[in-house]
Amino acid sequence: MRVNAKLPRVLGKKIQKKRHEMRLNQEELAEKIGISRAYMGYIEQGRNTPSLEVLEKLARVLKVSIRDLF
Numbered sequence: 001m002r003v004n005a006k007l008p009r010v011l012g013k014k015i016q017k018k019r020h021e022m023r024l025n026q027e028e029l030a031e032k033i034g035i036s037r038a039y040m041g042y043i044e045q046g047r048n049t050p051s052l053e054v055l056e057k058l059a060r061v062l063k064v065s066i067r068d069l070f
Helices: 003-021 026-033 037-045 052-062
Strands: none
Touching: 003 037, 003 052, 026 037, 026 052
């Protein structure tokens, strides 16, 4: 498997870990950044790669830098 193919899964797991640390469920986080709960689930599973805009919102709500998510 190519390294780039693993990136969405790694990103998703880091987002999920940070979300758990902040005691948010997927629905709460999705609502705060303006996406659907289903799309949030796909991001965490590594099935979808979020846009830069969504990444910025995620980082802001999770109180980390975008760099920390990678």
